[in-house]
Amino acid sequence: MTPRWIATGLSQDLPKAVAMAGHWQGQDLAVWRSATGRVQAWNDRCPHRGMRLSHGFVRGETLACIYHGWVYGADGVCKHIPAHPALTPPATIRVAAFACVEQDGVIWVAPADTVGAPVALRGLQPLRSISLTCDVAAVLAVEPALSGGDALRGLVQIGGQACEVCLLVQHNAAGLTLHALCAVGVDRIAASRWVEDLRRRAERKGAA
Amino acid sequence: MIRLYDYVLSASCYKIRLMAALLGVKLDQEAVDFHPGRAHKSVAFAQLNPAGTLPVLVDGDLILTESTAMLVYLAQLAGRDWLGPLDPKSAAQVQHWLAFSGRLAASLGMARLHDMLLYEGDIDAWRAQGHAALRELEAALSERRFAGGVWLVGDAPSIADIACFPNVALSQDGGVSLDAYPSVRLWTRAIRALDRFVEMPGIHRLHELRPAPEVA
Structure with missing residues (x-):
C-alpha cells in the first residue's frame, strides 16, 4: 500500500525564508519556510501563468512567484498582484495546499485530508x-x-x-x-x- | 582601465564581471558578437586570442584568455582575501576547484550552449557529465556544512566559489535541474546574497533581501 506521508526533504536544507521543490507521488510541490519558520507544501504552479512557485521568493509569511510577483499568503490565497496594486485579488485565486509536517528533522508531505502523523524516527x-x-x-x-x-x-x-x-x-x-x-x-x-x-x-x- | 572582451550570455564572461563587481574593480567592457555573429572566431579577433574564446582580459601589455587566470589577477590586484587561505592544503584546494570549474564548463556549460545557442554535440553525455560533477560538488559542500562551513575553501568566499558558480547557477538553461542538490542550492544562495553581487540573464539576485518596491 502506498503510504500517505512521504518524506520530501530534510529540515536542514530548508532555512527560513527559502522555497524548494518537492513532490508527492509525481505531484510537484513548492515546499517553503516562512520568515518565522513555518513550513508549507503547495501545488508547484502559480495560478497566474503556471510558473513553478518553488522558484519563487519568501518575504515574511508570504511566497511570491518569480515570474510576475503575485504574492500568496499562508492560506494559499493571492494577497497582492504588483501590476494591479490597488486591486484586492479575489479569494478564488488560490494555490492548493498539501498537508506538511516537520518531524525529527524530516519534512513530510501528504494529501490535504490526511489524518495521523508520519512514523517517528527516534535517536x-x-x-x-x-x-x-x-x-x-x-x-x-x-x-x-x-x-x-x-x-x-x-x-x-x-x-x-x-x-x-x-x-x-x-x-x-x-x-x-x-x-x-x-x-x-x-x-x-x-x-x-x-x-x-x-x-x-x-x-x-x-x-x- | 582593464578591458574585458565580453558576451552578456557567456558564463565565463559573467564569472569575470561578477568577480570585478565583488572586488569593486571597474571594467571597460567591450561587447563581442558571439552569437549569432561568431565575431570571436574572426581573423581580427585571433590577433587578440588565437584560441577564439571569450572572455579576454587586457591590462596594458597583459592579455589573459583563461577565466581562472583572470580571477587570480583581479584578486591579486584588488582583494587578496579572495585568493583563499594560503596554507598548503587550502591553496591546493583552491587550485582543485579552479580546475574543476573547467569540468563544469565542459559539461553543464556545453549543455547550455546546446540548448540556448544551438551548439551541436552529444547533449545526453554533457548532461550526464554535468550531473556527475554536481554530485561531486554536492558531496564536498555537504561535508563543508557538517564542519560548519559555507564556502568551498576556508571561512570566506574565494575565487574557487566564483569560478564554479556561474555554470552551476545556469545549469537549468542546459536542462540540468538542481532539485537533487540541496547543498549546492544553498551555496548558490550564499553567493547571490554577497554584498555587491551582480546579475546576468538567468541568474537573478535574491529579491527577498530587499523590501517590496511598494513599501520601499
Whole structure:
C-alpha cells in the first residue's frame, strides 16, 4: 500500500525564508519556510501563468512567484498582484495546499485530508538527501543489512563501527531519492561517504 | 582601465564581471558578437586570442584568455582575501576547484550552449557529465556544512566559489535541474546574497533581501 506521508526533504536544507521543490507521488510541490519558520507544501504552479512557485521568493509569511510577483499568503490565497496594486485579488485565486509536517528533522508531505502523523524516527539525526538512478531492489541487493520498503533501516558499517541508519524512500521519474538519517553521535562526514559509496554500488548493480 | 572582451550570455564572461563587481574593480567592457555573429572566431579577433574564446582580459601589455587566470589577477590586484587561505592544503584546494570549474564548463556549460545557442554535440553525455560533477560538488559542500562551513575553501568566499558558480547557477538553461542538490542550492544562495553581487540573464539576485518596491 502506498503510504500517505512521504518524506520530501530534510529540515536542514530548508532555512527560513527559502522555497524548494518537492513532490508527492509525481505531484510537484513548492515546499517553503516562512520568515518565522513555518513550513508549507503547495501545488508547484502559480495560478497566474503556471510558473513553478518553488522558484519563487519568501518575504515574511508570504511566497511570491518569480515570474510576475503575485504574492500568496499562508492560506494559499493571492494577497497582492504588483501590476494591479490597488486591486484586492479575489479569494478564488488560490494555490492548493498539501498537508506538511516537520518531524525529527524530516519534512513530510501528504494529501490535504490526511489524518495521523508520519512514523517517528527516534535517536536518529538527519544526514543528506541523495538521488539515485536505480530502484530500491538494487539498494537492498548491495546492502543486505538494510530492510524495508518505504524506510530502509538497519545496522551498517561506517568507519569500522556498526551504525544504525534509516533511508526514507521517495520515488521519482528517474529513480529515487533517499533521505538519509544516521544514529545520533555518528560522524556525519563518514556517514555521508558511506551513502555516496552505497549509491555507486547500487547504481552499478541496477545497471548490470 | 582593464578591458574585458565580453558576451552578456557567456558564463565565463559573467564569472569575470561578477568577480570585478565583488572586488569593486571597474571594467571597460567591450561587447563581442558571439552569437549569432561568431565575431570571436574572426581573423581580427585571433590577433587578440588565437584560441577564439571569450572572455579576454587586457591590462596594458597583459592579455589573459583563461577565466581562472583572470580571477587570480583581479584578486591579486584588488582583494587578496579572495585568493583563499594560503596554507598548503587550502591553496591546493583552491587550485582543485579552479580546475574543476573547467569540468563544469565542459559539461553543464556545453549543455547550455546546446540548448540556448544551438551548439551541436552529444547533449545526453554533457548532461550526464554535468550531473556527475554536481554530485561531486554536492558531496564536498555537504561535508563543508557538517564542519560548519559555507564556502568551498576556508571561512570566506574565494575565487574557487566564483569560478564554479556561474555554470552551476545556469545549469537549468542546459536542462540540468538542481532539485537533487540541496547543498549546492544553498551555496548558490550564499553567493547571490554577497554584498555587491551582480546579475546576468538567468541568474537573478535574491529579491527577498530587499523590501517590496511598494513599501520601499
